[in-house]
Amino acid sequence: MKAHEYQAKELLAEYGVPIPAGGVAKTASEAREIAAGLKGQIVVKAQVHAGGRGKAGGIKIVSTPDEAEQAARDMLGSMLVTHQTSPEGVPVNAVLVAVAADIEKELYLGIVIDGVAGLPVIMASESGGMDIEEVASKSPEKILKAYVYPGVGVRPYLARQLAFDLNLNKEQVKSATELISNLYKLFEAKDCSLAEINPLAVTTDGRLIAVDAKLNFDDNALFRQRDVEELRDVQQEDALEVEAKSKGIENYIKLDGEVGCLVNGAGLAMAALDLLKQVGGNAANFLDIGTINDPDRVVQAIGIINSDPDVKVILVNIFGGMARTDVIAQGLVAASKQMEIKVPVVVRLAGTNVDEGNRILEESGLSLIRAHSFKEAAQKAVEAVQKSN
Amino acid sequence: MSILVDKETRLLVQGITGGEGSFHTRRCVKYGTNVVAGVTPNKGGADLDGIPVFNTVERAVAETGADTSIIFVPAPFAADAILEAADARIKLIVCITEGIPTLDMVMVSSHLKQKGARLIGPNCPGVLSAGKCKVGIMSGDIFLEGNVGVVSRSGTLTYEAVNQLTELGIGQSTCVGLGGDPIIGTVFVDALELFEQDPQTEAVVLIGEIGGNQEQRAAEFIKSKMSKPVIAFVAGSSAPPGRRMGHAGAIITGSSGRAQEKIAALSEAGATIAMSPAEVGITTRKVLASRS
Numbered sequence: 195m196k197a198h199e200y201q202a203k204e205l206l207a208e209y210g211v212p213i214p215a216g217g218v219a220k221t222a223s224e225a226r227e228i229a230a231g232l233k234g235q236i237v238v239k240a241q242v243h244a245g246g247r248g249k250a251g252g253i254k255i256v257s258t259p260d261e262a263e264q265a266a267r268d269m270l271g272s273m274l275v276t277h278q279t280s281p282e283g284v285p286v287n288a289v290l291v292a293v294a295a296d297i298e299k300e301l302y303l304g305i306v307i308d309g310v311a312g313l314p315v316i317m318a319s320e321s322g323g324m325d326i327e328e329v330a331s332k333s334p335e336k337i338l339k340a341y342v343y344p345g346v347g348v349r350p351y352l353a354r355q356l357a358f359d360l361n362l363n364k365e366q367v368k369s370a371t372e373l374i375s376n377l378y379k380l381f382e383a384k385d386c387s388l389a390e391i392n393p394l395a396v397t398t399d400g401r402l403i404a405v406d407a408k409l410n411f412d413d414n415a416l417f418r419q420r421d422v423e424e425l426r427d428v429q430q431e432d433a434l435e436v437e438a439k440s441k442g443i444e445n446y447i448k449l450d451g452e453v454g455c456l457v458n459g460a461g462l463a464m465a466a467l468d469l470l471k472q473v474g475g476n477a478a479n480f481l482d483i484g485t486i487n488d489p490d491r492v493v494q495a496i497g498i499i500n501s502d503p504d505v506k507v508i509l510v511n512i513f514g515g516m517a518r519t520d521v522i523a524q525g526l527v528a529a530s531k532q533m534e535i536k537v538p539v540v541v542r543l544a545g546t547n548v549d550e551g552n553r554i555l556e557e558s559g560l561s562l563i564r565a566h567s568f569k570e571a572a573q574k575a576v577e578a579v580q581k582s583n
Numbered sequence: 584m585s586i587l588v589d590k591e592t593r594l595l596v597q598g599i600t601g602g603e604g605s606f607h608t609r610r611c612v613k614y615g616t617n618v619v620a621g622v623t624p625n626k627g628g629a630d631l632d633g634i635p636v637f638n639t640v641e642r643a644v645a646e647t648g649a650d651t652s653i654i655f656v657p658a659p660f661a662a663d664a665i666l667e668a669a670d671a672r673i674k675l676i677v678c679i680t681e682g683i684p685t686l687d688m689v690m691v692s693s694h695l696k697q698k699g700a701r702l703i704g705p706n707c708p709g710v711l712s713a714g715k716c717k718v719g720i721m722s723g724d725i726f727l728e729g730n731v732g733v734v735s736r737s738g739t740l741t742y743e744a745v746n747q748l749t750e751l752g753i754g755q756s757t758c759v760g761l762g763g764d765p766i767i768g769t770v771f772v773d774a775l776e777l778f779e780q781d782p783q784t785e786a787v788v789l790i791g792e793i794g795g796n797q798e799q800r801a802a803e804f805i806k807s808k809m810s811k812p813v814i815a816f817v818a819g820s821s822a823p824p825g826r827r828m829g830h831a832g833a834i835i836t837g838s839s840g841r842a843q844e845k846i847a848a849l850s851e852a853g854a855t856i857a858m859s860p861a862e863v864g865i866t867t868r869k870v871l872a873s874r875s
Contacts, residue, residue, distance in 0.1 A: 462740045
């Protein structure tokens with residue numbers, strides 16, 4: 195789960211990480227009021243769940259409350275399109291109005307889980323800012339890394355080591371040591387999957403301050419992070435994906451093809467996209483129905499696929515393990531009773547309880563296109579799309 | 584022979600009285616697995632079809648000599664269940680549960696290293712040695728006893744691959760589902776090492792997917808240490824880019840997370856690549872034919 199920059203900064207401030215003075219505005223007049231209380235150059239930043247805002251016009255530097263109001267008016271209610279968003283963009287419903295720091299140098303500081311080591315890793319670099327990814331791929335030696343061991347945590351020496359290696363002066367080493375330790379406390383306390391400050395600015399008067407920040411949270415841990423869950427902004431997410439989530443289908447991603455896919459397991463669902471492409475088709479979505487054995491879940495999934503106007507055929511490919519094919523079959527029968535499915539449905543069942551699953555489908559009298567193998571199912575789905583065109 | 588589990592395995596089921604736990608316990612028994620005990624706190628003294636249920640893993644191990652555990656405990660309590668098994672000196676722990684918080688797994692995997700226990704999963708289908716023992720949730724009837732080892736990060740894609748092999752009459756030695764979470768107990772290299780040492784296994788099917796760099800590490804192992812042929816498929820070549828975790832995610836894996844990079848590394852290491860998920864079976868048949 196993602197949070198907005200302003201939400202991330204509020205959490206950072208709570209954990210003692212310095213952030214620029216400012217506040218969040220939902221209207222242009224609120225933006226003006228906040229700006230009136232700030233000194234010096236002011237930055238107005240569109241609050242969206244996407245990077246690349248600067249180049250897309252989502253960040254403006256202004257000098258007066260009037261200009262701040264105008265910048266906020268231009269942004270609020272608009273759709274911001276960046277290289278990380280869909281072509282339609284994402285809605286700007288809030289702007290962050292803050293003091294524009296006088297930056298002498300941009301550092302990078304991030305914490306993420308390294309799956310190979312099985313540990314959180316703190317990364318820091320003197321070459322922070324917009325080009326950090328390029329730095330990481332071209333000169334990986336410029337990225338400092340420190341692993342954090344559970345039960346030990348970020349001890350002073352570890353944070354100090356990173357701070358000294360960032361070539362900071364004595365005072366800055368002291369505040370960086372504290373800042374790194376505090377960021378890790380936040381990462382751990384809130385079950386983050388990513389905590390990133392980029393840039394971490396060294397100001398012209400020598401202070402360290404988090405100029406931009408990003409926090410992502412572990413979806414698996416939301417059950418124990420109720421306050422984090424409240425930060426969710428569903429308007430930043432695809433409408434069909436939000437609907438899917440509200441119906442208990444966590445793994446739905448809207449794509450741009452014509453074959454609506456209902457598959458169990460992320461690997462098989464990914465392989466379905468690959469196979470469809472190889473036999474000349476394109477998936478309209480990625481959907482992993484998961485392993486909850488509830489026919490109603492299948493009805494909900496079919497409902498979401500069926501409501502997608504791009505879908506010209508539905509491909510159901512289930513290889514039962516934990517998921518039982520008889521439950522899937524019951525769900526398909528129930529779905530056809532509860533809604534009008536206007537497109538052909540290709541079904542391939544295999545694995546757990548497959549005889550029972552096939553019996554339910556045969557006795558239902560539904561007109562389904564049946565397939566024995568994975569490839570046959572993909573081919574029949576693509577043929578059905580071609581017939582409908 | 585086979586790897587990890589066989590006729591000697593004495594299985595304990597943690598969460599045996601739950602819906603999924605009891606359903607899959609019965610299917611493991613039906614496959615021939617020696618299920619010796621179950622654990623559900625506060626249900627000690629009960630039984631499932633004659634399998635005794637204990638309150639703690641410690642007691643279950645003392646009374647039954649269980650040496651392997653399979654976990655069906657819900658996600659909020661699963662990390663605790665893994666630690667309980669490790670503390671009771673269970674040597675092989677198979678965790679089926681999905682949705683365990685990542686930071687719980689950081690703590691668990693660090694502790695398991697000290698205890699010397701092997702974890703498979705979490706969020707995995709388990710392990711099956713064909714014709715001998717099933718410690719997992721896979722449908723037993725798609726397997727055929729034979730000489731091909733299968734290792735995969737995906738559950739259902741494993742079933743798909745095994746099904747293709749069986750339909751071509753190609754049997755399997757052991758099939759290991761590693762699990763799809765960011766932190767897992769056993770990785771490709773560990774499984775390849777076991778298969779390389781197993782006299783029954785003549786070739787290995789490896790099924791990878793996008794994300795992380797475990798396939799590249801497997802490629803290094805194949806190149807330097809494997810004498811047996813490896814057939815590989817990597818899922819996700821057509822997955823849309825842009826579903827990413829900000830800069831830090833990209834920094835950790837660089838471009839190694841992409842399917843193309845993984846396929847290139849495996850191919851360069853000498854693995855035979857199945858280009859389509861529908862061609863894992865026939866690609867394996869070709870590789871086996873060229874050896875005999």
